[in-house]
Amino acid sequence: MGKSASHLLAVKAAALILMRLISQHRWQRCGRVRPTTQQVWLAQQKGLTVDPTVPQRSGKYGTAFARRDKRGVRWAVKMLSNDHMDCAQPVEGFLRTGNDLWVEDCRQQAQRATEEGVEQPPRSIVRVAETYHIPMPPHAQGHHLQGVTAYRMEWIDRTLADLTGPLPDAQLAGIVRDVVDAVHYLGLRGLIHGDIHHKNIVVRGGGGAALEGVLIDLDRLHRQDGDRLYIPNQANSAFEPEALLSHSADMQAATW
16 A cells, blocks of 8 residues: 555544544533434334433443333333343343343233233333344444343332322322232232332322332343243342242232
């Protein structure tokens, strides 16, 4: 390659870097974060755009974003971190958690809705509407993963900590009853939640409407007789020993 050709390539490379820096600076001046590959995919492929009025919620294993569909309905989209291996398993290039199991179980029950005696999921378990497998460019893929797993679920923005003042006994009892109903249904389906505590209970209603307790965070959901998406690790104090993961343990945590 001649000197002039090498010089031209260097100029082009420098120009490309400069354009990226200018673009990044413009986003920063606007006080906005440049959309990620996953956010662009959700907007283009699923019609879900970021709701800028609600800050994202980052947790240990992923981030939840408020997004609106084409009808303006607000949804929560939980995007898993690809480091989320404690209660997730790579399956065909994407992480699978208890949320996938819940989506499949709800669809199975919906198909049997016309059958006599088939009980449908209660409102007291968060509705996970859809699983997304967002592809990533080859350079961003992990050793076992080809992309990012995300879940579209109903938006519920109130936690138990958001409830102000002493609540009437009837309202408190109603929230507990809702969570017990959720655990009871999971038990009927042979499912264990495995992570019931106050941070995984949110509240619908308020402002004159009755309060409803809702059980969320189904990452560790698994079947008692198999399909163990959450494999307890006794060496890690953050997890319960396997013997304590049971329907009765779920029920005890719901009424503690």
